[in-house]
Amino acid sequence: MTKKTFRYFISAVLLLLASIVVDAQDAIGRKHFLRINVDLASPTYSYFFDKNRIGYEAMAEYSYNDTLFFVAEGGYHQLIDTLSTSYQSASNGAFLRLGVNRNMMKYYNKRDRDIFYVGARLSGSLYNTNYSFINVKDSYWGNVSLSPPPTKTYMGFWGEVVVGMRIETLKNLFIGWDIRGSFKLYDTNQSTYKTLFIPGYGNAQSSVSLWMNYSVGYAF
Amino acid sequence: MTYLRCMKYLASVIIISLFFSCATDVCNQRIAWPAQAGFHHVPDTLVLVSNLSVWGLNHDSLYKKQSLKQIEFPLSIANGSSAFVINVDSDFDTLTIFHTNTPYLISKQCGYGYQQVIDSVQYTKHLIKNLTWKIPESDKNDKENIQIFY
Numbered sequence: 001m002t003k004k005t006f007r008y009f010i011s012a013v014l015l016l017l018a019s020i021v022v023d024a025q026d027a028i029g030r031k032h033f034l035r036i037n038v039d040l041a042s043p044t045y046s047y048f049f050d051k052n053r054i055g056y057e058a059m060a061e062y063s064y065n066d067t068l069f070f071v072a073e074g075g076y077h078q079l080i081d082t083l084s085t086s087y088q089s090a091s092n093g094a095f096l097r098l099g100v101n102r103n104m105m106k107y108y109n110k111r112d113r114d115i116f117y118v119g120a121r122l123s124g125s126l127y128n129t130n131y132s133f134i135n136v137k138d139s140y141w142g143n144v145s146l147s148p149p150p151t152k153t154y155m156g157f158w159g160e161v162v163v164g165m166r167i168e169t170l171k172n173l174f175i176g177w178d179i180r181g182s183f184k185l186y187d188t189n190q191s192t193y194k195t196l197f198i199p200g201y202g203n204a205q206s207s208v209s210l211w212m213n214y215s216v217g218y219a220f
Numbered sequence: 221m222t223y224l225r226c227m228k229y230l231a232s233v234i235i236i237s238l239f240f241s242c243a244t245d246v247c248n249q250r251i252a253w254p255a256q257a258g259f260h261h262v263p264d265t266l267v268l269v270s271n272l273s274v275w276g277l278n279h280d281s282l283y284k285k286q287s288l289k290q291i292e293f294p295l296s297i298a299n300g301s302s303a304f305v306i307n308v309d310s311d312f313d314t315l316t317i318f319h320t321n322t323p324y325l326i327s328k329q330c331g332y333g334y335q336q337v338i339d340s341v342q343y344t345k346h347l348i349k350n351l352t353w354k355i356p357e358s359d360k361n362d363k364e365n366i367q368i369f370y
Contacts, residue, residue, distance in 0.1 A: 086331030
């Protein structure tokens with residue numbers, strides 16, 4: 001599963017890199033610009049649906065040419081994961097994603113900066129994780145409480161394929177969304193007590209993760 | 221034109237949000253799998269044992285005066301050994317299973333469980349003539365771990 005997804009990811013990256021050459025020839029002399037976006041999905045989700053999840057995220061895009069954008073995204077995520085009386089685990093940390101977006105939409109004119117894009121990212125997170133308690137139920141012989149390990153720092157790495165759009169609603173002011181399909185490459189926590197949440201990625205126990213961002217942005 | 225794009229944007233947001241609301245959190249797995257045991261006169265042929273009672277030493281009944289070919293021994297996750305009493309009519313045997321317990325995360329929905337491997341079995345010989353354990357891992361595959369010859 002992961003190998004197949006990884007192959008798709010590499011293909012997507014190669015296609016995007018190939019487009020740099022084509023796009024350089026197709027450029028129509030538009031101005032380069034930097035767009036800074038702030039994610040609203042994580043804070044909104046935290047406020048309305050899950051107070052145990054905290055997330056802040058910002059994205060910077062620089063237009064290399066008409067269709068290609070270099071992207072850097074970073075943020076901080078925290079999740080306290082509780083399963084009734086079975087366990088409580090907390091993970092928090094910073095993450096960084098680097099990659100490119102390729103605009104797939106035609107521009108109406110030279111000032112048009114709306115985009116519908118596909119993109120690829122290579123991402124990493126430096127995070128802390130710990131367990132407050134772990135209980136295992138045994139209705140016949142008696143329950144067991146495991147000794148929670150102390151807080152430890154780990155790293156997680158993953159790749160992403162992104163699809164999204166940004167629309168200029170007011171002058172220089174953009175709204176946008178993106179869906180990101182992530183696939184885990186490696187997690188340095190290989191101990192018995194697993195990481196449940198990798199900041200920036202999501203469910204660490206799944207080899208594939210899906211998330212969505214809603215953002216507002218400003219173009220300079 | 222921007223208005224049209226904004227409308228398309230809103231429509232796409234609603235569709236995608238609906239897609240993301242379809243997650244489920246269900247646990248269908250057991251914390252630990254009991255050891256499976258079968259009664260035999262000769263290897264690989266199960267026989268029915270009547271009036272059979274089984275309980276964990278100093279614990280409640282697992283089976284009470286039943287007629288069975290196979291039984292399950294739930295292994296303790298707190299200790300490295302689990303002792304059981306097997307009773308047929310007026311005969312009693314004590315069977316102690318020594319096992320290794322290794323905790324592991326089953327899933328986020330199920331929490332932690334134990335993988336259990338049988339190391340050895342000790343037993344008295346009033347009812348039981350002989351005993352073998354072929355498959356040390358007690359797991360969901362429902363395979364007979366212990367053959368009891370009586």
